[in-house]
Amino acid sequence: MDKPADSQRRDIHHPPREVEPSAExxxxxxxxxxxxxxxxxxxxxxxxxxxxxxxxxFGIAAFAAAMMRADLTTPQGDLVISETYNKLFTIxxxxxxxxxxxxxxxxxxxxxxxxxxxxxxxxxxxxxxxxSWYVFVAAGLFTLYAMVAGxxxxxxxxxxxxxxxxxxxxxxxxxxGIFIAGFSSIFTGVNFIATVHxxxxxxxxxxxxxxxxxxxxxxxxxxxxxxxxxxxxMFLVMAERLFxxxxxxxxxxxxPILFQHLFWFYSHPAVYIMILPGFGAISEIIATFSxxxxxxxxxxxxxxxxxxxxxxxVWGHHMFVSSQSVxxxxxxxxxxxxxxxxxxxxxFNWTVTMILGRVQFTTPLLYAVGFLGLFTIGGLxxxxxxxxxxxxxxxxxxxxxxxxxxxxVGGMVMGYLGGLHLxxxxxxxxxxxxxxxxxxxxLIFIGFxxxxxxxxLLGYLGxxxxxxxxxxxFQFLNVMSTAGAxxxxxxxxxxxxxxxxxxxxxxxxxxxxxxxxxxxxxxPSPPPKHNFEKTPVVDREAYAYED
Amino acid sequence: MxxxxxxxxxxxxxxxxxxxxGYLGMWAFLSSEILFFGAFFLAYTVIRSYxxxxxxxxxxxxxxxxxxxxxxxxxxxxYLIAFGEKALEARKMKAxxxxxxxxxxxxxxxxxxxxxxxxxxxxxxxxxxxxxxxxDFEHPHSAELFQFLYFSMTGxxxxxLFVGICWIGGMVWWFRSRKGRVIQPTYVTCAALYWxxxxxxxxxxxxxxxxxxx
Amino acid sequence: MSHPEEESPSNGLLLLVLAGLMxxxxxxxxxxxxxxxxxxxxxxxxxAAAKALLIIVYFxxxxxxxxxxxxxxxxxxxxxGILFTLTxxxxxxx
Numbered sequence: 001m002d003k004p005a006d007s008q009r010r011d012i013h014h015p016p017r018e019v020e021p022s023a024e025x026x027x028x029x030x031x032x033x034x035x036x037x038x039x040x041x042x043x044x045x046x047x048x049x050x051x052x053x054x055x056x057x058f059g060i061a062a063f064a065a066a067m068m069r070a071d072l073t074t075p076q077g078d079l080v081i082s083e084t085y086n087k088l089f090t091i092x093x094x095x096x097x098x099x100x101x102x103x104x105x106x107x108x109x110x111x112x113x114x115x116x117x118x119x120x121x122x123x124x125x126x127x128x129x130x131x132s133w134y135v136f137v138a139a140g141l142f143t144l145y146a147m148v149a150g151x152x153x154x155x156x157x158x159x160x161x162x163x164x165x166x167x168x169x170x171x172x173x174x175x176x177g178i179f180i181a182g183f184s185s186i187f188t189g190v191n192f193i194a195t196v197h198x199x200x201x202x203x204x205x206x207x208x209x210x211x212x213x214x215x216x217x218x219x220x221x222x223x224x225x226x227x228x229x230x231x232x233x234m235f236l237v238m239a240e241r242l243f244x245x246x247x248x249x250x251x252x253x254x255x256p257i258l259f260q261h262l263f264w265f266y267s268h269p270a271v272y273i274m275i276l277p278g279f280g281a282i283s284e285i286i287a288t289f290s291x292x293x294x295x296x297x298x299x300x301x302x303x304x305x306x307x308x309x310x311x312x313x314v315w316g317h318h319m320f321v322s323s324q325s326v327x328x329x330x331x332x333x334x335x336x337x338x339x340x341x342x343x344x345x346x347x348f349n350w351t352v353t354m355i356l357g358r359v360q361f362t363t364p365l366l367y368a369v370g371f372l373g374l375f376t377i378g379g380l381x382x383x384x385x386x387x388x389x390x391x392x393x394x395x396x397x398x399x400x401x402x403x404x405x406x407x408x409v410g411g412m413v414m415g416y417l418g419g420l421h422l423x424x425x426x427x428x429x430x431x432x433x434x435x436x437x438x439x440x441x442x443l444i445f446i447g448f449x450x451x452x453x454x455x456x457l458l459g460y461l462g463x464x465x466x467x468x469x470x471x472x473x474f475q476f477l478n479v480m481s482t483a484g485a486x487x488x489x490x491x492x493x494x495x496x497x498x499x500x501x502x503x504x505x506x507x508x509x510x511x512x513x514x515x516x517x518x519x520x521x522x523x524p525s526p527p528p529k530h531n532f533e534k535t536p537v538v539d540r541e542a543y544a545y546e547d
Numbered sequence: 548m549x550x551x552x553x554x555x556x557x558x559x560x561x562x563x564x565x566x567x568x569g570y571l572g573m574w575a576f577l578s579s580e581i582l583f584f585g586a587f588f589l590a591y592t593v594i595r596s597y598x599x600x601x602x603x604x605x606x607x608x609x610x611x612x613x614x615x616x617x618x619x620x621x622x623x624x625x626y627l628i629a630f631g632e633k634a635l636e637a638r639k640m641k642a643x644x645x646x647x648x649x650x651x652x653x654x655x656x657x658x659x660x661x662x663x664x665x666x667x668x669x670x671x672x673x674x675x676x677x678x679x680x681x682x683d684f685e686h687p688h689s690a691e692l693f694q695f696l697y698f699s700m701t702g703x704x705x706x707x708l709f710v711g712i713c714w715i716g717g718m719v720w721w722f723r724s725r726k727g728r729v730i731q732p733t734y735v736t737c738a739a740l741y742w743x744x745x746x747x748x749x750x751x752x753x754x755x756x757x758x759x760x761x
Numbered sequence: 762m763s764h765p766e767e768e769s770p771s772n773g774l775l776l777l778v779l780a781g782l783m784x785x786x787x788x789x790x791x792x793x794x795x796x797x798x799x800x801x802x803x804x805x806x807x808x809a810a811a812k813a814l815l816i817i818v819y820f821x822x823x824x825x826x827x828x829x830x831x832x833x834x835x836x837x838x839x840x841x842g843i844l845f846t847l848t849x850x851x852x853x854x855x
């Protein structure tokens with residue numbers, strides 16, 4: 001930061017432009033037929049397939065959110081009736097969680113980049129990788145069918161006995177969709193684990209891995225170990241609806257709290273499936289645009305694993321107001337506080353990296369800075385919720401809604417978009433328009449805060465979540481929130497437009513437009529089918545910036 | 548007859564590297580499977596703690612003879628898979644294929660016995676949810692829950708075994724019918740690991756469902 | 762194929778393991794005649810665990826592979842332990 005300003009400007013505005021002609025055709029040109037895409041085992045193409053699919057689901061889920069916000073502009077709820085509103089937030093939750101956030105960074109950026117970052121030709125099991133996409137699409141079809149056929153009104157948590165006995169929606173089809181989507185996660189997780197263990201280039205030791213790889217590895221562990229429990233939970237809900245046998249129904253001798261234990265054993269770690277890859281992308285962005293090795297590399301890497309591990313020990317904090325024992329509540333509360341430690345370590349280390357480095361405020365870095373602020377607010381309000389007594393007050397209010405949106409949207413979506421911008425030149429071989437990028441990032445940051453900060457206040461004042469009407473005195477804050485959502489929506493449209501535009505009109509990208517370290521930048525943009533002309537050999541640590 | 552390749556897929560350095568990648572990846576998948584069945588074990592343990600009497604009553608309806616015989620069948624099949632894996636790796640194709648074929652056959656025997664047990668239950672109208680004769684039991688709710696867990700857990704296991712039979716049988720068929728063609732050793736490793744795992748699950752289901760009846 | 766870590770159990774050892782498994786099966790079966798109590802499920806599951814260990818170590822060749830595989834072999838079981846421990850931390854203290 002102490003270097004003269006003009007040297008910074010040179011870094012941003014004069015990236016290396018010489019595009020060397022590649023000997024081999026790129027992965028995009030290799031086989032242009034439809035079959036070449038649908039039967040590909042190339043990890044890069046599978047990443048692109050996922051990109052289209054999750055953008056589609058994001059669109060539907062965002063539309064559902066827009067409907068809800070529009071409805072909440074007035075206290076009476078003029079736009080939709082209660083039942084429709086319930087179906088809208090179920091669609092929004094289910095699609096955003098399982099069909100956008102969970103696969104977003106791992107399946108799109110992770111698939112594309114992991115072998116490139118490791119200097120490998122492909123993931124360990126390329127055919128299983130392709131299968132995971134088909135499984136994902138099949139899961140999506142079940143879920144879409146449930147939506148079209150009449151919708152589900154249980155919320156994304158499917159709490160029993162409502163979901164298994166009373167709800168009259170298409171719970172079975174939607175639960176089936178989630179059940180199947182789980183296998184797609186497991187396949188991806190297994191693939192990434194084997195790839196990181198066994199496919200690293202010569203010289204690429206564990207201590208030299210990019211932090212993005214570390215975070216993907218930690219994510220994969222959670223995917224592999226948590227997802228099967230969700231699958232069985234969904235299986236039991238389906239069986240209960242079909243046959244009327246009550247594992248979760250107290251009237252038939254079952255136990256609804258068992259459902260919550262099983263569900264949150266997956267769904268709390270799933271929060272870390274959603275946020276950990278975001279951490280990885282942020283590490284890469286901050287290192288690249290601070291031109292500085294991430295401060296405390298090994299601590300940051302280890303904290304990813306620590307979060308993955310600790311994430312399994314805290315699920316009971318979702319159940320403080322269920323009939324869970326008070327003593328278990330105490331233990332879960334205490335363990336939940338522990339998660340703050342590795343999370344804070346990461347935030348501090350990123351901040352120090354930026355202080356030590358020479359920061360260039362490019363589009364990806366704007367997303368990363370936004371991430372730091374929003375994730376910190378989201379994390380700190382998480383501590384409020386982990387406190388037993390406070391949680392009893394704000395449980396099931398908009399405070400919770402605001403908290404997890406700060407983590408998932410403020411954290412994960414910022415990380416995803418930042419990463420998408422950082423690697424866009426590598427993926428497509430084209431540069432996006434930098435100024436439009438900055439305007440988009442700024443709009444999203446402003447719109448996001450205006451949408452969700454008022455919800456903290458609403459929740460603290462006592463507005464419960466999942467209601468489509470509310471008392472008059474909450475209207476001002478709700479109107480603010482809806483206004484923010486409008487700006488946020490515009491902010492999301494911008495990248496969609498200028499990124500697509502860049503495919504035709506963008507400048508051709510050189511192999512390494514950001515002058516970054518990392519093996520993925522040593523191969524042409526877009527990379528050839530087999531990634532590297534010859535297997536790279538690594539002889540230095542990650543982020544060895546010299547200027 | 549086909550045989551194991553000494554060439555490796557282009558992404559790997561050498562054959563041991565490829566095989567160990569398969570081994571590790573398969574175990575990562577199996578650790579997922581452990582939690583898959585594990586969630587059922589948890590549900591079983593919790594529900595059983597509420598319904599001790601009824602679970603005892605319903606468990607003693609199961610046939611110890613068939614359960615024990617099935618355990619022995621699977622243990623022997625697992626041995627045959629382990630023996631056959633060694634033989635295939637040593638390129639003793641005939642011994643390897645015979646023992647794998649026998650193992651797959653024992654898998655079929657297991658399923659046949661299992662189906663007979665299901666048929667017996669259907670005959671007694673003890674199918675939970677669909678056709679359940681409550682008056683046979685002192686604690687009908689509890690017994691129905693036990694039957695439900697019995698059917699889902701053994702059903703899920705039987706499904707896994709079915710996949711295993713197709714996998715092992717498919718590989719035997721492949722080796723026999725593709726003359727001179729080769730297969731990567733890692734496929735043999737993965738198929739064998741999967742079969743052993745299915746056996747492993749039964750090793751725990753057997754005491755949980757059949758033996759704990761006191 | 763002659764990598765030192767690629768070794769597998771000898772045929773004799775495999776037979777021995779099978780014999781051990783069958784013996785444990787007989788033990789498990791005969792336990793139903795032992796007087797019942799709170800320990801009988803524990804005993805039955807311990808015998809099952811012993812069988813499982815034999816299968817994992819010899820049939821599945823855990824002993825002949827490197828430590829990174831052990832991470833997953835015992836990782837799944839460890840995580841299952843977490844699921845049980847914390848769930849029963851609730852049920853047993855109600």
